[in-house]
Amino acid sequence: MFRSKLMTTSLVVSVAFLAQSTAADTYGPFPITLKGYEGDATNSVSYGGQIARQTLEQSLKSLAAKGDGGANAAELEKQMLSYFTGPTAELPIIAPAGKDGFPILQKTVGELSGSANLEGKFYNGLMPAWAGNMTGIDVAKDMIARAAASKGGYDAENGFDYPQLISKFTMGAVQYSQAVDNYLDEKLAADVKPNNLPYSDGASYTGKEHSWDEAFGYFGAPAHATSLAPKVAYNVAKLADLEAADANGDGVVDLKTEMVFGPAYYAAGADTSGATNYLPTIVNAYIGGREVITAAAGEALTAEQLGELKAYASTIEDAWENVLAEAAFKYAGSVYKDIATMKDTAAEGDIYRTYVKHWGELKGFAMAIQSGRKNLGATAVELNKLIGYGPVTADNSYVTGVDADGTFIRDRRMTWSDYQLNMLKVQKLLDEQFSIKARSNDVLAELDALAGAVDAASNAETD
Amino acid sequence: MDEVNSLSALLSQLPDWGGTYLHDLSADFLNERKRIFWGYLALSAVLAVLFLFSMRGYGWRSALARVFDKRVFWSGSAKADYVIFAVNRAVSLLISPMLLTQSAVTTTVFFAMSDQSVIGFQSLAGWPSGLIIALYTLVFFLADDLSKYLIHRWMHHWPGLWAFHKVHHSAETMTPITVYRVHPVEGILYGLRGALVVGCVIGVFAFLFGAGALSLYTLLGVNVFAFFFNVAGANLRHSHINIAYWPWLERVLISPAQHQLHHSTATRHFDRNFGAMLAIWDWMFGSLHLSEPEEELTFGLKPHEASATRIADIYLRPFRDLYHMARRRLVRKS
Numbered sequence: 001m002f003r004s005k006l007m008t009t010s011l012v013v014s015v016a017f018l019a020q021s022t023a024a025d026t027y028g029p030f031p032i033t034l035k036g037y038e039g040d041a042t043n044s045v046s047y048g049g050q051i052a053r054q055t056l057e058q059s060l061k062s063l064a065a066k067g068d069g070g071a072n073a074a075e076l077e078k079q080m081l082s083y084f085t086g087p088t089a090e091l092p093i094i095a096p097a098g099k100d101g102f103p104i105l106q107k108t109v110g111e112l113s114g115s116a117n118l119e120g121k122f123y124n125g126l127m128p129a130w131a132g133n134m135t136g137i138d139v140a141k142d143m144i145a146r147a148a149a150s151k152g153g154y155d156a157e158n159g160f161d162y163p164q165l166i167s168k169f170t171m172g173a174v175q176y177s178q179a180v181d182n183y184l185d186e187k188l189a190a191d192v193k194p195n196n197l198p199y200s201d202g203a204s205y206t207g208k209e210h211s212w213d214e215a216f217g218y219f220g221a222p223a224h225a226t227s228l229a230p231k232v233a234y235n236v237a238k239l240a241d242l243e244a245a246d247a248n249g250d251g252v253v254d255l256k257t258e259m260v261f262g263p264a265y266y267a268a269g270a271d272t273s274g275a276t277n278y279l280p281t282i283v284n285a286y287i288g289g290r291e292v293i294t295a296a297a298g299e300a301l302t303a304e305q306l307g308e309l310k311a312y313a314s315t316i317e318d319a320w321e322n323v324l325a326e327a328a329f330k331y332a333g334s335v336y337k338d339i340a341t342m343k344d345t346a347a348e349g350d351i352y353r354t355y356v357k358h359w360g361e362l363k364g365f366a367m368a369i370q371s372g373r374k375n376l377g378a379t380a381v382e383l384n385k386l387i388g389y390g391p392v393t394a395d396n397s398y399v400t401g402v403d404a405d406g407t408f409i410r411d412r413r414m415t416w417s418d419y420q421l422n423m424l425k426v427q428k429l430l431d432e433q434f435s436i437k438a439r440s441n442d443v444l445a446e447l448d449a450l451a452g453a454v455d456a457a458s459n460a461e462t463d
Numbered sequence: 464m465d466e467v468n469s470l471s472a473l474l475s476q477l478p479d480w481g482g483t484y485l486h487d488l489s490a491d492f493l494n495e496r497k498r499i500f501w502g503y504l505a506l507s508a509v510l511a512v513l514f515l516f517s518m519r520g521y522g523w524r525s526a527l528a529r530v531f532d533k534r535v536f537w538s539g540s541a542k543a544d545y546v547i548f549a550v551n552r553a554v555s556l557l558i559s560p561m562l563l564t565q566s567a568v569t570t571t572v573f574f575a576m577s578d579q580s581v582i583g584f585q586s587l588a589g590w591p592s593g594l595i596i597a598l599y600t601l602v603f604f605l606a607d608d609l610s611k612y613l614i615h616r617w618m619h620h621w622p623g624l625w626a627f628h629k630v631h632h633s634a635e636t637m638t639p640i641t642v643y644r645v646h647p648v649e650g651i652l653y654g655l656r657g658a659l660v661v662g663c664v665i666g667v668f669a670f671l672f673g674a675g676a677l678s679l680y681t682l683l684g685v686n687v688f689a690f691f692f693n694v695a696g697a698n699l700r701h702s703h704i705n706i707a708y709w710p711w712l713e714r715v716l717i718s719p720a721q722h723q724l725h726h727s728t729a730t731r732h733f734d735r736n737f738g739a740m741l742a743i744w745d746w747m748f749g750s751l752h753l754s755e756p757e758e759e760l761t762f763g764l765k766p767h768e769a770s771a772t773r774i775a776d777i778y779l780r781p782f783r784d785l786y787h788m789a790r791r792r793l794v795r796k797s
């Protein structure tokens with residue numbers, strides 16, 4: 001009796017140990033599990049289309065800053081639309097393009113995917129955060145046209161920084177939206193892209209394997225992300241740490257598996273606070289989910305396995321949503337501080353330019369977070385009201401709408417102080433709705449600091 | 464298994480908790496923000512000796528003997544003070560994380576201000592910095608002192624609150640530690656008062672002037688007014704050294720002798736001098752009583768009201784009193 005118990009115990013312990021030691025710490029490679037597959041592939045992981053879209057978003061951001069004030073508007077708009085709508089296969093990857101000391105393997109979008117574009121995957125629900133009562137795609141195209149007609153992507157008069165607006169909005173309207181509202185949502189249903197059939201005819205991966213891989217690709221983390229400290233991941237995205245990016249040590253960075261893109265970059269950015277661990281949380285959930293699928297060995301997933309996948313999906317969605325909220329919180333704080341600086345100096349020159357850039361980032365992330373699966377309802381309405389269609393500009397006017405010709409109307413004014421108050425309210429709202437933890441640029445903390453400066457305990461002294 | 468884990472987690476925290484407690488216990492004497500900071504205590508002793516020597520005709524030796532009178536510092540009542548001080552530190556360590564924080568009140572008041580449309584955010588930010596800081600310091604001091612006056616007055620007025628406050632008045636001899644002779648329930652009420660006052664003042668000022676413009680004029684980290692109060696012998700309020708001020712000054716500031724009179728057993732002294740630092744509130748609301756330095760005062764309460772020395776009775780009797788009060792009410796109603 002005792003002996004058999006001992007044997008069982010040792011068996012359980014060794015299995016547990018084995019399971020732990022074989023748990024993947026990178027996303028892939030994972031074996032082929034598709035029943036009946038007769039090709040040569042040995043790795044079932046594939047998400048080239050998603051990485052292609054990461055490069056399209058970054059390239060579009062670069063192009064948005066290339067306007068010369070009107071002369072090249074038509075040509076630039078056409079070029080930007082080619083990155084937005086396609087065909088994209090022949091297009092050079094403008095960003096990330098690598099640099100001395102950080103060479104990148106792929107030069108064209110086609111080396112990642114033959115048919116990926118942004119428009120086909122862009123959030124196309126109503127986007128009330130932008131003037132003109134448009135859908136998500138309309139808003140993106142409107143921004144593209146305005147960026148092309150601007151000088152350097154900067155519209156000082158109305159207070160817009162298009163490279164920031166376009167890239168941050170896209171990060172939500174494509175990457176976040178596709179991951180949480182499609183691949184980690186509809187495509188997790190039992191009868192959609194089942195695991196006992198190929199994703200598409202001739203594919204080497206099952207329906208569920210590829211759905212999950214694509215969701216991972218949209219997050220933009222390298223396969224070895226869990227081994228990167230937040231600051232290191234941050235430096236990879238900034239093309240500043242080849243050694244950390246180059247996981248296989250071949251001297252070049254493969255965008256498919258070794259690069260940190262937007263969403264993962266902002267997760268790492270929040271994690272540098274030390275108060276969060278969004279990047280490892282999200283990547284480990286992706287790896288955990290992929291292991292559940294791989295372990296099914298090409299069979300249809302059971303209800304229990306689907307349940308496990310949905311739990312991982314929910315972890316990913318919650319953390320990702322928080323990453324966007326943390327970023328919006330941070331930039332609301334930047335806008336508040338920029339206004340304080342402008343009050344001390346004047347609303348002109350470099351500081352006004354910086355203010356418009358920070359506002360573009362705030363606005364972009366506020367739009368991104370409204371592009372997910374959840375309807376944020378009153379939170380979104382309040383956020384849009386507080387941030388406005390545009391920031392308070394140098395003459396205290398701000399965009400209130402567009403006229404029939406598409407020209408921005410700025411027929412109301414607001415004091416700098418009132419707009420600062422709005423930024424405080426934005427931080428408070430985000431904190432209440434999303435439990436902000438990294439708290440970058442926390443201007444609410446000034447109030448806490450004042451309260452903390454007065455010793456609570458001594459106030460309890462009685463007489 | 465879970466229970467075992469949580470129990471062991473709790474036990475593993477005990478050394479930390481004990482360390483924090485011992486630290487808290489001694490820290491009050493080392494913290495210049497506290498009234499019983501050793502420096503203020505020493506200064507109070509010097510003031511007391513000087514007072515007895517110059518105003519009461521004591522010799523140096525007899526003045527010292529009077530100030531450090533063993534019959535006062537080692538009386539049964541004083542020993543109870545020391546035990547209560549130690550027990551209350553532990554209680555406060557346990558309950559303080561659960562209390563309303565002043566930062567929560569600050570945020571609430573600040574954003575409530577933003578809902579009104581009469582005066583805008585930072586609309587007084589253009590005022591001279593020195594004036595803002597002076598005003599902030601003064602308003603803080605006044606609001607703090609007035610709220611202490613009011614809550615103290617209510618403690619005497621409402622039987623349910625008096626049940627707890629009489630713990631403080633049961634002291635038959637008074638030492639600087641008697642300031643901590645309070646029931647924990649009273650401590651909580653005072654803590655809430657502090658959070659509300661601090662939160663309201665900061666919330667309103669941060670809205671009108673901007674948080675960045677605010678700081679307090681302080682000395683050794685204490686509001687400058689409270690600092691002078693401490694330096695001027697605040698510790699002697701709870702003592703047997705009856706320093707009195709000129710009558711005109713006793714209408715502005717509460718002297719040690721006036722507060723001792725507040726503790727007096729004489730009926731004509733009941734419900735007088737509720738003020739903490741300022742006497743103007745007592746003056747304004749008709750509860751002022753100038754000191755009577757020639758009068759020999761006795762302190763404490765009658766045994767049927769409260770015990771001066773029995774610790775369990777001191778902590779539990781207020782609840783028993785409340786129970787009896789509630790029962791009397793119910794019986795009367797039925």
